[in-house]
Amino acid sequence: MSAPTLTGFDLANRENFFEFCQANATWQIERNSRGEIVVKMPTGGESGFRNAELTAQLVVWSRLNGAGRAFDSNTGFDLPNGAMHSPDASWVSKARLATLTAEQKKKFLPLAPDFVVELRSETDGLALLQEKMTEYIACGVRLALLLDPAQRNVHVYRPNAEPRVLENPQTLDCSPELPGLTLDIAAIFDTEL
Numbered sequence: 001m002s003a004p005t006l007t008g009f010d011l012a013n014r015e016n017f018f019e020f021c022q023a024n025a026t027w028q029i030e031r032n033s034r035g036e037i038v039v040k041m042p043t044g045g046e047s048g049f050r051n052a053e054l055t056a057q058l059v060v061w062s063r064l065n066g067a068g069r070a071f072d073s074n075t076g077f078d079l080p081n082g083a084m085h086s087p088d089a090s091w092v093s094k095a096r097l098a099t100l101t102a103e104q105k106k107k108f109l110p111l112a113p114d115f116v117v118e119l120r121s122e123t124d125g126l127a128l129l130q131e132k133m134t135e136y137i138a139c140g141v142r143l144a145l146l147l148d149p150a151q152r153n154v155h156v157y158r159p160n161a162e163p164r165v166l167e168n169p170q171t172l173d174c175s176p177e178l179p180g181l182t183l184d185i186a187a188i189f190d191t192e193l
Contacts, residue, residue, distance in 0.1 A: 047121035076108035087116035
């Protein structure tokens, strides 16, 4: 597989960046707040299975709650700081989605989700993920979780608070931001193929 084609694209421009990603659809691409292109590696089987469990839990809660929409790891979000990230799982309220045009909903969503989760795989550097979590909060995310199955801990990020690290939690109550959502962390961490 050849490297992504960069010629002819102004990657700082959001519309051009979307077109760039479409032209290089075989690559998983993000852009950080410094405008640097980040090519993401596909996950292995264990991480993919864990991510499916995480997304399933969020989707089930979202359907019951009815106040918003859950998104999978392929959804791009154009953040206010110029970054474009695709969190492993995310959720946005219907009220905030209603402010977007039909055309905006077809492309990278031009907003920060209300809730994001990143699931650390063996190839992910912890410091880079922690930086991304801080960036999410600075852009308006109300609750951001970094799940680290290898260390069996969860990093919890909220606005105006220091990140907390929970060691080997079995469940995690996401209230008050997402009332009624209790993630079964053990089911995510203990998933075996």
